[in-house]
Amino acid sequence: MSFGLSGFTPIFGQYSLFHVLSVRILICIVATIYFARKGNIKRHKIFTTGAFFGLIGAGLGTLAPGRLIHEWLFGLF
Incomplete structure (x- = not known):
């Protein structure tokens, strides 16, 4: 998962x-299955769209x- 990644500007402590x-995606996936x-x-579609x-x-x-x-896709210019 992305929680081990770094390099973005932190918002909450070390998290960006x-x-x-990532947390939003996890919530959307759980809610999608639940609904x-x-x-x-209707709610299933809303959370599926949110996850997408x-x-x-x-x-x-x-x-x-x-x-x-x-860098992999576009190389060093």
Whole structure:
């Protein structure tokens, strides 16, 4: 998981926005399963969409200049 990662500007102690997104994703996944089992499809869709956009945000964060994956994909210019 991302909780061992560093390098972003800390918000809460040593944790950054990237870590906050990770917690958000975990909450969305648990809520998605819970509401699907309860039959509340409207809430299930809301949390599924939230998890999707959270993952998109985390993915874009890994492509930020100075991050390792950015260097792998785009090289050193």
